[in-house]
Every structure is written in structure tokens, then in C-alpha cells.
Amino acid sequence: MRLYKEFHFEAAHFLPSAPPGHPNSRVHGHSFRVRVTIHGEPDARTGILVHFEEFEAALAETRAALDHRMLNEVEGLAMPTLERIAVWIWDRLHNRLPGLMEVMVARDSCHEGAIYHGPRMRHAAE
Template sequence: MFELSQSFYFESAHTLKRAVERNEADGSRRVHGHTYTARVTVRGEADAASGMVIDLATLRAAIAEVRERLDHHFLDEVPGLDVPTLENLCVFIHRAIAPAVPQVAEVSVERLSSGDRCCFRP
């Protein structure tokens, strides 16, 4: 069994409606942006003929499509994303990629500058 990952980044702005009464929450209520790094991991056996779990061109094409929907967009307005949390970004990316790449075993999204990371394993 193999796992193969492809990472990509996107830069986006969003807001978060939070009930928490702290200084950090005040900033997240305003429009602000992040550089996100996402990783899509596929799992499976290597094909006997090709030696690959998946052709990387297939994976990269699926990633390019979802990246186009997120990069330099206001996440609050991305159809199908709902509230732009790390958790929802993971699920959104998975749902966008899984039809073309059913071997997706994990999607993670992180903001390196703040040390936040979320991982979704369907």
C-alpha cells in the first residue's frame, strides 16, 4: 500500500463570525487574509502496468480546478464552501477532488504563519 501526496497553496481573504469575546476574535470578524497550504494524499496499490498509485497529471489537474476556485477569492462568497473554517476547507477540497480522484485518503489545510493545521480523513 502506498500513499502519494501533492501540496499546493492558495491565498484568500475571509471573515469569521465568532461568539468568542477576545482580542483575537475581533480581528477575525474583519476581512483578513491568509496564505494556505493544502495537501491531498491518495492511498492505494501501485498499478502493475504503470507502477503508479495515480498518474500525477490526473491529481494535479483536479487540484488545479479546486485551487482556481479558492486562490485570490473571498472565501465567504465561494459557492459550496459555507463558513470558511479550516475544517470546511478540508471537506470542500475533498468533495471537489474525489470525483476525479477517488483514492483520496486525506486532505489537510494549514496556515504556516500561525501554526494552524486541520486534517480530514474521509
């Protein structure tokens, strides 16, 4: 069984790795959509894998750390690409959300996103 929950955040960033003169080298903003997926077996008695209130509480802290921020100034996000944001969210959540399986970060206005399934080493050990 997989369960997912989504949240949105608005943030500014620039990409220090972009070539000089490239639009991404200048400060700009996006509306980001994040979907976090966990997996596991629902409890046989309650029929519940995780209480959505707990799921939401874990995500709320992460959202607060990103929403209306200059992402380059967030610790660990000096290079705030979609890829790095997905890994950053994973690293923040994996101890709080048993069964964490996937973090998706999308910029819907650009029709693009990143999907992360965790470090290769950890994945292989499962």
C-alpha cells in the first residue's frame, strides 16, 4: 500500500551554476508542488497505514522551512535545483516518516519536476 500527501510552497531562488546571462542565474520565484509517498502494510485492525494528521505534521515543518524563503539561504540548499530540493526534503523526512518511499518536487507552471527514491546505498539494503 502506498499513501501520499501533497503540499505547495512559494519560494525564490537563483542557480549559481547557470551560465552568466542565463535567466536562471537571476533571482526569480516559483510555485512548487511536493508529493511525499510512503509505503507499508495497513494495520490489520484499524485499516490505517499512517494517520494523516501525523503525516501532515511531519510535512508542515518542512513546508515552513521552505515557504516564502530565498532557497539559496536555506541551510543545505545553496544550489537549489529541483534535484537538490528533492534530496533535501528526503533527508529531512526519512527519520520522521517510516516507509518513506518517494519525494516528488514539481514546478507545474514549467511542466517539470524531480522524483527521488532515496540514496542508492540505502535502497539497495532494503
